[in-house]
Amino acid sequence: MTATRAGYAALLGRPNVGKSTLLNRLIGQKLSITSPKPQTTRHVILGIQTLPDAQIVYVDTPGLHRRGRQALNRYLNRAAASVLGYVDVVVWVVEALRWTEEDEDVLHRLADFAGPVVLAANKVDRITDKSRLLPFLRDLASRRNFSEVVPLAAINGDNVAALEQVIARLLPARDPLFPEEQMTTASERFLAAELIREKLTRLLREELPYALTVEIEHFVDEGRLTRVHALIWVERETQKGIVIGEKGAMLREVGRQARKDMERLFGRKVFLQTWVKVREGWSDDERVLRSLGYADPPTS
Ligand SMILES: Nc1nc2c(ncn2[C@@H]2O[C@H](COP(=O)(O)OP(=O)(O)O)[C@@H](O)[C@H]2O)c(=O)[nH]1
Ligand SMILES: [Mg+2]
Structure with a gap:
């Protein structure tokens, strides 16, 4: 062997x-x-x-x-x-x-x-x-x-x-660290939030992506369908309008593309709903960052 x-x-x-x-x-x-x-x-x-x-x-x-x-x-x-x-x-x-x-x-x-x-x-x-x-x-x-x-x-x-x-x-001679079928340690919930952030980053104009983050409120598996409710946090009211777009067109496109990627990655149907909310100064507040999942990595 x-x-x-x-x-x-x-x-x-x-x-x-x-x-x-x-x-x-x-x-x-x-x-x-x-x-x-x-x-x-x-x-x-x-x-x-x-x-x-x-x-x-x-x-x-x-x-x-x-x-x-x-x-x-x-x-x-x-x-x-x-x-x-x-x-x-x-x-x-x-x-x-x-x-x-x-x-x-x-x-x-x-x-x-x-x-x-x-x-x-x-x-x-x-x-x-x-x-x-x-x-x-x-x-x-x-x-x-x-x-x-x-x-x-x-x-x-x-x-x-x-x-x-x-x-x-x-690499050192060592037994495998993870089961061979495992692809990542990230949860589907995390990956869902990331895919939404990717679409926002790609579809919105230059500066805005830095001012937003995505939080998954609900991630519920219902057999062949997964229901995802996502909150998109922005820093100002004006940004909210941009993310939603004319008659909701931008948010719809973000949702459509993100859902397609989720379905491919998870191998199931996804029902995705998104909301946009304002939380001032989230990117420069350590406490808010932690509450949005930007925890410091372990230092060991
Ligand atoms: N032409 C070309 N573009 C690439 C290649 N790899 C990445 N890119 C592009 O470079 C940009 C940044 O890629 P990304 O993976 O997000 O970079 P990261 O910030 O280092 O993770 C994206 O637009 C990619 O499509 C490559 O091999 N060739
Ligand atoms: Mg990268």
């Missing part, structure tokens, strides 16, 4: 490099929400992949970023940094040919991590002049020791299988 390897692999990097897209590609399901806007991911989310001889538990994180003034931003940075305390492998995700000060910050944070770090250079599908890739990778590889450097494209799956093999080899 071959030895089984198992462990945690963190997907770390600045916002928008494609960490959540990569997680979904690796797991083959839309577990973690994605969008072109930074700070889409607000929670640490686990995606479990059981291979014949290894179990990789991916840890998707909010991007490490600089704007750290608001309570929500501070929370996101803490959540991302704290995973370094327990993961076996770090996959540092960067965007191919693009290097920013925020990448530099992440590199500094990784200095404290003693375990193996794999560099994943994502979005290679965007590169027209392929000869520029090698110098870019070589330059990054000179900045610290990497177990491996893997160029890939999460969007179409290019070379993603190679990354998976690299990670599996770096």
Whole structure:
């Protein structure tokens, strides 16, 4: 019998490099929400992949970023940094040919991590002049020791299988940590709220998504149908109007798209109802944040 390897692999990097897209590609399901806007991911989310001889538990994180003034931003940075305390492998995700000060910050944070770090250079599908890739990778590889450097494209799956093999080899010999059929530790209730937030993030204009959050009031399984009641919290009356849209059109579209994704992920019919409510200043109030589920991760 071959030895089984198992462990945690963190997907770390600045916002928008494609960490959540990569997680979904690796797991083959839309577990973690994605969008072109930074700070889409607000929670640490686990995606479990059981291979014949290894179990990789991916840890998707909010991007490490600089704007750290608001309570929500501070929370996101803490959540991302704290995973370094327990993961076996770090996959540092960067965007191919693009290097920013925020990448530099992440590199500094990784200095404290003693375990193996794999560099994943994502979005290679965007590169027209392929000869520029090698110098870019070589330059990054000179900045610290990497177990491996893997160029890939999460969007179409290019070379993603190679990354998976690299990670599996770096995990410690250990029995699986989760049952092999388990895909995540997140509840369906949580995933439902996230899918609604994804649609809002994608459909609303630039600034508004940061001012809202989603709370699931009811999540009731009725056999082949699941009934979901969701509250969308915004910070001001004017924002409420924007979320609802002309004659309710925006909210209807958000609900339609979110319901379709929920049905695909849960494998059942979903009946979704949404309401919009105003709670002033939720994103800068630590107490309100906790009540909306932004609990600090364990520090052990
Ligand atoms: N062209 C291209 N776009 C990508 C790729 N991976 C992710 N993206 C896009 O980059 C944006 C940010 O992705 P997301 O996964 O939310 O990034 P995160 O903030 O690091 O989790 C989204 O618009 C994705 O569709 C890729 O391999 N190629
Ligand atoms: Mg993300």
